[in-house]
Amino acid sequence: MKIHKEGYLIIISSIIILTGINFILFSLINLPIITYTLLFISAIFFGLILNFFRVPLRKVEINNDNILAPSDGKLVVIENIYEAEYLNTECIQLSIFMSPLNVHKQWYPINGTIEYVKYHPGKYYVAWHPKSSTENERSTIVIASNKGEKVLFRQIAGAVARRICNYSSVNNKVSQSDEAGFIKFGSRIDVIIPKSASIKVNINDKIIGGKTILATI
Secondary structure, eight states, X not given: OEEOGGGHHHHHHHHHHHHHHHXXXXXXXXXXXXXXXHXXXXXXXXXXXXXXXXXXXXXXXXXXXXXXXXXXXXXXXXXXXXXXXXXXXXXXXXXXXXXXXXXXXEEOSSSEEEEEEEEEOOBOOOTTSTTHHHHXXXXXXXXXXXXXXXXXXXXXXXXXXXXXXXXXXXXXXXXXXXXXXXXXXXXEEEEEEETTSEEXXXXXXXXXXXXXXXXXX
16 A cells, blocks of 8 residues: 555645644643644544545556446446447446545546546535536547457546546557546546447446446447
8 A cells, every 4th residue: 555646745734734733732732632632633633634635555456358446346337328429429438436535546447548638626515416517527538459349538627626636648559457537536437339349337336446347349
């Protein structure tokens, strides 16, 4: 287990702020029950920050036939859609809701070459809202697989998540074990796959990034 680079500045800032607050309170308040309670709350808060930016050490089993989950979370949507941003065809959408307690690193769902990357500014509906897929701040990435299929996935900001980190560049060759990005705090990932794919998950399943097989091509 290690800490993600996107968390370094927030963690250092939190240490400085929490240390300063507790130093001042210990200097001004002579009631141990209050000062130690605040110290305990500060420790819990700092622990939650460390937990959010954790990066688990996972061995990703690379397989050209599998579409892997790009993130941890809970599967909240499986539906047929018409994808109009880039693919312009009938597809299957799978959506993963990420709570603040989930790992927020993303992996690439398939091996292949990145064809399309686009950032969209937008609103901040709660991540499970249907409009969040098309109206929230988001980044869209399309990968052409080594088997010729195309998979699109979106990093979607939520009501709390206000920072999407996308590490993708057009023409880059990527692997399922590579890091695709990071979203700070609660958010959502949409994975849009060919209709010919065989779905391997169900609504409300617990999803593990880089491990759970969402579908097979």
